[in-house]
Amino acid sequence: MLRIYFFLAICFFSSTLQAQTSQSDVLFTVDDSPIYSKEFIRVFKKNLDLVKDESQKDVDEYLKLFIDYKLKLKEAQALGLDNKQSYQRELEGYKKQLAKNYLTNNKVTSELVEEAYERVTNEIKASHILIKLSPNPKPDDTLFAYNELIKLRERVVNEGFESVKNDVHNGKTIFAEDLGYFSGFKMVYDFENAAYNTPVGEISMPFKTRFGYHIVKVDDKRASRGERTVAHIMISNNKENTTQENAETRINAIYQKLQQGEDFEALAKQFSNDVSSAKKGGLLPAFEGGQLSSQEFEDVAFSLQKEGDVSEPFQTQFGWHIVKLYKISPMGSFSDMKPQLEAKVKRDSRSQLINEALVNKLKQDYNITPNNDALAYFESILNEDYFKRTWQLPKDFKSEENLVSIGDLQLTYSDFGEYLIKTQRRQSGKKPIDVLVKEHYKVFLSNHLIEYREAHLEDVNEEYANIITEYRDGLLLFDLMETKIWNAAKNDTVGLKAFYKKNKENYFWNTRVDAVVASSAKKSVIKKASKMLAKGTSPETIKNTINKDGKVNVIFTSGILERDHQSLPEDFNFQKGVSKIYHKNDAFLVIDVKEVLPKTLKQFDEVEGIVLTDFQNYKEREFVKQLHLKYNVVVNKAVLSKVKSQINQ
Structure with a gap:
C-alpha cells in the first residue's frame, strides 16, 4: 500500500x-x-x-x-x-500491464462500450436451461445437446418453465435455473447477448457458451435502479469508552428517539460511531447496487421507497444501523459512465472482439499479406502424428524460408514449425489438416503482431x-x-x-476529562438529569427514572474524552463537577466531569x-x-x- x-x-x-x-x-x-x-x-x-x-x-x-x-x-x-x-x-x-490499455481498436471498443451502457442501464429477468459440455466436445455430443434443447424449448413453450425445471434439473449435466434480474457484465458475454436479444416473454434458440448449450427465457426487462444517497447512524460492536450499553440496545434507544420526533441528523452527530459521516449528519456518498461491501446495508437502502423514509434498526458486519433515504438518482449518463465501462469491456470476454479488430489493423499497419505457399507447404508436411503428439519436422524442412515480416522482424518457416511442435502437446480432438494449419497460423501471427507492437509502443504512443x-x-x-x-x-x-x-514538545496528550455526558432533545429532561448527577446518582438509575413508558428521553456517553470529542460542546470548560447546560446539534447536554486529566507527555x-x-x-x-x-x-x-x-x- x-x-x-x-x-x-x-x-x-x-x-x-x-x-x-x-x-x-x-x-x-x-x-x-x-x-x-x-x-x-x-x-x-x-x-x-x-x-x-x-x-x-x-x-x-x-x-x-x-x-x-x-x-x-x-x-x-x-x-x-x-x-x-x-x-x-x-x-x-508494469509495462506489460499498462500496454493492454493501448493495444486496442478504438472503433470496436466504442461500439462495445455503447452496447454495454444500454445493458447496464436495463436489467433482464430470465431463466435458462443448460446442458453442460466439456471444453472440447465431440461433434456427436454437440449435436445431441443442441437437439435435446430444441425438445426442451418446445416443452417450456407448452408446459411452462417451472414444470420442465422440476423434471430435468439434476445439477450435474443439466441445469434449469431462475436467474432473477441481472444487467450487463453479470453473465458471460455469449449468454448476455442471447438474453438481451431475446424479446420479453420469448425463449431463445439454443446457443453455446464455454459451459455448454443453453436456452434462455426472458420474463421481464426493466430500467436499472440507479443510485441511492442515504445517511446512517451506526453503533459499532467494538466501540470503546463510549457507553456501557451493547450496540443493539443503544441503536434501539436512538430509534425510539427518532420515533418520538427527534432530528435524524442531530442524533447522527451525537451518537454515530462512523466518525467520518457523523460530522455530516450521517450522510454517505451516493452508491449503486453492488458497490458496497455490505449486502445487508445495500438491500435496506434500496428498499426505502420515498426520500425521507427511515429504516428500522438492522445489523451488518460493521455493527447496527438506521438508514435514512435522501435521494434516488437514475443511472449515470453515458459520458459519466464511459471510463468505467471501457475498463470493464477490456477485461471481459468482449476483449476477444477488440483483439481481432486490433490484429486486422496491425496487419494493415505492417502491410501483412497472406502467404498461401507457406500454408500449403505446412499442410503437406503435417500428418496424423500431430494428433498423437509425436509429429516432428521432416529432415529436409525448409527452416530458413521467409514466412512473414513485421516491421524489422523477420519470421521464418522455422519459427512457425517450432510453434506447431509445441502446440501439438495441447491439441485435443481431430480436425482437417488444412483447418488446423490455418487456425494455428492465425494465432501465431496474431501473437507476434501484438508482441511486436507492444515492444515498440513507446516509439509510437507518446x-x-x-x-x-x-x-x-x-x-x-x-x-x-x-x-x-x-x-x-x-x-x-x-x-x-x-x-x-x-x-518531546510535539508528543503531549492534550487536556482530557473522565466524564459522563447526558444528552436530550428536551431542556427540562437535562435539568432533571443534571440535578440527579449532582447528587451522585448513577447514569443507569437516571435512565431508569427518566426513560419510561418506552420513551428514550436521555442518552449517556461516558469515557475519557478529548476536547474535540463529538459529545462535547466547543466552549466546554474543563472543570471537575457537573457543568452548566449546553446546547449543541439540536440537543441539550450536561457533563459530569469525574476527573480532569492535565496535559501530559505521551510515553514513547x-x-x-x-x-x-x-x-x-x-x-x-x-x-x-x-x-x-x-x-x-x-x-x-x-x-x-x-x-x-x-x-x-
Whole structure:
C-alpha cells in the first residue's frame, strides 16, 4: 500500500521523453545533465490543481521541489538502483500491464462500450436451461445437446418453465435455473447477448457458451435502479469508552428517539460511531447496487421507497444501523459512465472482439499479406502424428524460408514449425489438416503482431511513453527512499529514541476529562438529569427514572474524552463537577466531569509510530541537504524568467 501512495506522490514530477524536449531550453542542470523547461512547465501545469500547499503554486517554490526530485533520481542512478533485477522485473511487468490499455481498436471498443451502457442501464429477468459440455466436445455430443434443447424449448413453450425445471434439473449435466434480474457484465458475454436479444416473454434458440448449450427465457426487462444517497447512524460492536450499553440496545434507544420526533441528523452527530459521516449528519456518498461491501446495508437502502423514509434498526458486519433515504438518482449518463465501462469491456470476454479488430489493423499497419505457399507447404508436411503428439519436422524442412515480416522482424518457416511442435502437446480432438494449419497460423501471427507492437509502443504512443517514464522514475525513487530513509530510520532504534527526547514538545496528550455526558432533545429532561448527577446518582438509575413508558428521553456517553470529542460542546470548560447546560446539534447536554486529566507527555511506546514518521521526514530533509552538496545544480535565470512568463499567460 505504501508503494501505491508513493507513486501517486511522485507522479507530481513526471518526466517526458528526451526526444520531445531536446529542442527545448535547458532550465537547470544537475552535474551537467540537462533538465528542460518544457518538462517543468508540463508538470507544473498538470499538477497545479492537485497542489494543496499554496506556496507550491509559486514557480520558485515549485522549482525547489522539482530540483530535489531530480537530485534524488540522480542519486538513485548513481547507486545503480536501475540495474537491480527486482527493479527491471517490476518495470517490465508494469509495462506489460499498462500496454493492454493501448493495444486496442478504438472503433470496436466504442461500439462495445455503447452496447454495454444500454445493458447496464436495463436489467433482464430470465431463466435458462443448460446442458453442460466439456471444453472440447465431440461433434456427436454437440449435436445431441443442441437437439435435446430444441425438445426442451418446445416443452417450456407448452408446459411452462417451472414444470420442465422440476423434471430435468439434476445439477450435474443439466441445469434449469431462475436467474432473477441481472444487467450487463453479470453473465458471460455469449449468454448476455442471447438474453438481451431475446424479446420479453420469448425463449431463445439454443446457443453455446464455454459451459455448454443453453436456452434462455426472458420474463421481464426493466430500467436499472440507479443510485441511492442515504445517511446512517451506526453503533459499532467494538466501540470503546463510549457507553456501557451493547450496540443493539443503544441503536434501539436512538430509534425510539427518532420515533418520538427527534432530528435524524442531530442524533447522527451525537451518537454515530462512523466518525467520518457523523460530522455530516450521517450522510454517505451516493452508491449503486453492488458497490458496497455490505449486502445487508445495500438491500435496506434500496428498499426505502420515498426520500425521507427511515429504516428500522438492522445489523451488518460493521455493527447496527438506521438508514435514512435522501435521494434516488437514475443511472449515470453515458459520458459519466464511459471510463468505467471501457475498463470493464477490456477485461471481459468482449476483449476477444477488440483483439481481432486490433490484429486486422496491425496487419494493415505492417502491410501483412497472406502467404498461401507457406500454408500449403505446412499442410503437406503435417500428418496424423500431430494428433498423437509425436509429429516432428521432416529432415529436409525448409527452416530458413521467409514466412512473414513485421516491421524489422523477420519470421521464418522455422519459427512457425517450432510453434506447431509445441502446440501439438495441447491439441485435443481431430480436425482437417488444412483447418488446423490455418487456425494455428492465425494465432501465431496474431501473437507476434501484438508482441511486436507492444515492444515498440513507446516509439509510437507518446502518452504511453510518458506514463512509463513516470513509473520508471517512481520505482527508482521508492527504492532510494526505502533504502536510505524509511528502513534506515526504522532500524535506527537509538536515533529514533534520541529524536523523541529532543522533540518531546510535539508528543503531549492534550487536556482530557473522565466524564459522563447526558444528552436530550428536551431542556427540562437535562435539568432533571443534571440535578440527579449532582447528587451522585448513577447514569443507569437516571435512565431508569427518566426513560419510561418506552420513551428514550436521555442518552449517556461516558469515557475519557478529548476536547474535540463529538459529545462535547466547543466552549466546554474543563472543570471537575457537573457543568452548566449546553446546547449543541439540536440537543441539550450536561457533563459530569469525574476527573480532569492535565496535559501530559505521551510515553514513547504510545507514539512510536508517529515518532517514526517524523524521524523519517527529518532524515529525508537531511538527505536532500547532502545531495545539494554532492551535486552541482545550476539554474538558467533567463530561461526561468521565460518559464514564469509562459506559465502566467
